[in-house]
Amino acid sequence: MKRRLCPQCKIPNFYLLNEKSERRLVFVTDDFRIVPSRPGETLDGFDTTVIYCLGCSWSGSPRKTVRY
Numbered sequence: 001m002k003r004r005l006c007p008q009c010k011i012p013n014f015y016l017l018n019e020k021s022e023r024r025l026v027f028v029t030d031d032f033r034i035v036p037s038r039p040g041e042t043l044d045g046f047d048t049t050v051i052y053c054l055g056c057s058w059s060g061s062p063r064k065t066v067r068y
């Protein structure tokens with residue numbers, strides 16, 4: 001499965017936040033699906049409209065990620 005990359009630092013590792021400011025590690029597939037990085041985890045309760053890069057200060061819509 002191909003993963004899309006941060007437009008700034010070009011890594012595929014992102015996280016989401018929920019209302020308790022807890023993080024969920026995710027990646028974004030080529031067709032813009034957000035998938036938990038760890039098997040068995042869900043995205044329940046997490047805001048999937050904004051993703052945050054693990055490697056730099058970038059955050060934004062999953063649509064703003066780039067292809068490698």
Ligand SMILES: [Zn+2]
Pocket residue numbers: 006007008009010011053054055056057058
């Ligand atoms: Zn980044």
